[in-house]
Amino acid sequence: NAGVTQTPKFQVLKTGQSMTLQCAQDMNHEYMSWYRQDPGMGLRLIHYSVGAGITDQGEVPNGYNVSRSTTEDFPLRLLSAAPSQTSVYFCASSPKGQGFVRAFGNGTRLTVT
């Protein structure tokens, strides 16, 4: 099992550009989520999904879109990048009903200039 795979590991964008952060898991976990981590603020939930075709907003959803067409994939789209979106992004997954994060990806470090 590869676990949770995130790509890319690093990305630099200019303000206004769009991009997609990829996340895939091979553990057949129903729950997937995206967090951003900023210094001194812990991890904040952006969007989450409880299964294919179902997504919902977390704490800080503005400026981000998600979709979940398959159990395995949960991409995060930045529609128009802003410097405030400079952060480290983590994708996570869990089996249904477990209630905690079983696996995190290795993270994507995004810089918006």
Next chain:
Amino acid sequence: GQQVMQIPQYQHVQEGEDFTTYCNSSTTLSNIQWYKQRPGGHPVFLIQLVKSGEVKKQKRLTFQFGEAKKNSSLHITATQTTDVGTYFCAGPPYYGGATNKLIFGTGTLLAVQP
């Protein structure tokens, strides 16, 4: 909105000393979870406590969940250099929402000097 604060933000100890981090939520939590993140790494799940007043141990680590389910603590006895990292608490709010809608604490960075 709901906030989960941790104190201290940073703690530097000599190897062999004890360490405690405290987690305080502005609202009642369904459960409390603890994660460890090594420098440059991703968070790793350590434990989950569900019951009011619950205490669990993992070797040198002792976890407590407060009676009101709004606070928690993690105590490490006789720290080792392998304990270095940031410790986060997290929990879903106790309002019947999705249990995976976690709110993370601000984290405590532990540095251990050999």
